[in-house]
Amino acid sequence: SAKTGNYLISLCGSDFDTTLSVYSGCLGSELACNDDSCGSQSELVLDLTAGQTYWIRIAGYDGDMGIYDLLITESLPPPANDDCTNAIALELNVPYHGSTQSATGLSVSSCSEEDTLDVWFRFTPLVNGNYEISLCGSQFDTTLSVYDGCNGTELACNDDFCEEQSGLDIYLEADVTILIRVAGYRGAIGDYTLVVSSDCMPLDEPVNP
Numbered sequence: 179s180a181k182t183g184n185y186l187i188s189l190c191g192s193d194f195d196t197t198l199s200v201y202s203g204c205l206g207s208e209l210a211c212n213d214d215s216c217g218s219q220s221e222l223v224l225d226l227t228a229g230q231t232y233w234i235r236i237a238g239y240d241g242d243m244g245i246y247d248l249l250i251t252e253s254l255p256p257p258a259n260d261d262c263t264n265a266i267a268l269e270l271n272v273p274y275h276g277s278t279q280s281a282t283g284l285s286v287s288s289c290s291e292e293d294t295l296d297v298w299f300r301f302t303p304l305v306n307g308n309y310e311i312s313l314c315g316s317q318f319d320t321t322l323s324v325y326d327g328c329n330g331t332e333l334a335c336n337d338d339f340c341e342e343q344s345g346l347d348i349y350l351e352a353d354v355t356i357l358i359r360v361a362g363y364r365g366a367i368g369d370y371t372l373v374v375s376s377d378c379m380p381l382d383e384p385v386n387p
Contacts, residue, residue, distance in 0.1 A: 184253035188221035194244025262328035289335035318368030
């Protein structure tokens, strides 16, 4: 690499179900690996050191073959909600569109493997009731988990709900804020759509109680 930093290595736009891995040398250590990040194509972000040579392996899932597009670019800065303390507030029934392409992270959820790259949201319900949190329609293999606070207890977790995307139902109490973590299975990254929905509506105050 020309200079030290995070780089995006992408096979998005290839015409088959790809896998992508990076090694320290021939028969060397595997530094990173991804299967599905943009549909059935692969991409990953890796911290590379200036002057060091890396080996990139392109293959096909389950023996799939085809024409690939390989692109290596410097990674963008992390998203604003990369850390739990900067979680973005969600509105009920209003979808949020974003990307985890340059996300960082250290923790993992209980229902997945190596889903360290994450972004965070917060949601405060107005009434008690059952709520659905959904990543259906996202463009990569997502994971979804809910916490009672930053560095708090995991309340719920899901990996695959709508094919490779995630969703879950959870009972929430009015005015109690939850933290929602969006990540990717085994380091998958990409574009996502997150929405919290519910049929629960606040009751109108009676005119003449």
